Amino acid sequence: MKHRYCFEALDKSLRDILSFKDSSNSQRPFGGKITIFGGDFRQILPVIPKGSRQDVVNATLNSLYLWSHCQLLQLTKNMRLQGTAIGSALDELRDFSDWILAVGDGRIGSSVDGIEKVPIPKDLLISECIDPISSIVESTYPDFISRCNDIGYLQKRAILAPTLDMVESINQYMISLNQNLEKSYLSSDNICGSDQTYSALEH
Known part of the structure; x- marks a missing residue:
């Protein structure tokens, strides 16, 4: 979900830093360090203010110039189904989980006049x-x-x-x-200095 520029900056920084130890690291992805990305491509895409579809796609991780070096691993066990639910509750949870995965994989739904519709x-x-x-x-x-x-x-x-x-x-x-009395909570974006901070500045 992060902009690909975040990963490009990390890649270039690691190449620069690790090339002091071994000059060949400047040619290796992330300076030769194994890097693990965790995420779900079914979740929200990077937010590009007022960006077009092309801008959003261009910002995603799989548009990264290192994507060809990545190995994609998929999780196969839904950990929510390993909880305390039993009987009909577990069956209901499993059916809903299977339906969500089917929607995410594009196995459910159809396109009508260019609009994707999911039952x-x-x-x-x-x-x-x-x-x-x-x-x-x-x-x-x-x-x-x-x-x-x-x-x-x-x-x-x-x-x-x-x-x-x-x-x-x-x-x-x-x-x-809500029929309860209203309460107003004030917030501040300034840091309040402690007594120790002021005493340290005085010394």
Whole structure:
């Protein structure tokens, strides 16, 4: 997910540093050091402000000039399925995991007029609703008004949204449901010096 320039800078720095020990290291990727990248290509691409599709693709790791030297290893075991879930809960988790992988691999879905469409299982859909925001809030946070002070209840749930505008709309709706008194928290981006810091400067 990092811009390829990060890896190019590391590569050139290691070549320069390690060439003092062995001049041939200047010709080796990362100065001859084995480098491991960890990540998931199904996750978000590098963010290029106001960039085109070409700009985003050009910033990805597999556009790196060293990509031909990389060996791609794929994880095959879903560790979330090794948890404490049993019976129907485990089967449900496994089915969802398999569906997510199939979507990521492009084995599910079709292209219609250049637009990729993926069928969503019915158990993941909210089929009948008048107000989409209130429906998804009620589905994700049932009995929110009576349980909004329960930290555990809140920590186990989250709503993901595709745009910041949608996030703002959902946040405003949920704030309107909260009947507790408002609190304002102030933040500062300055470092407060301790007494020891001032005494050290005086000496």
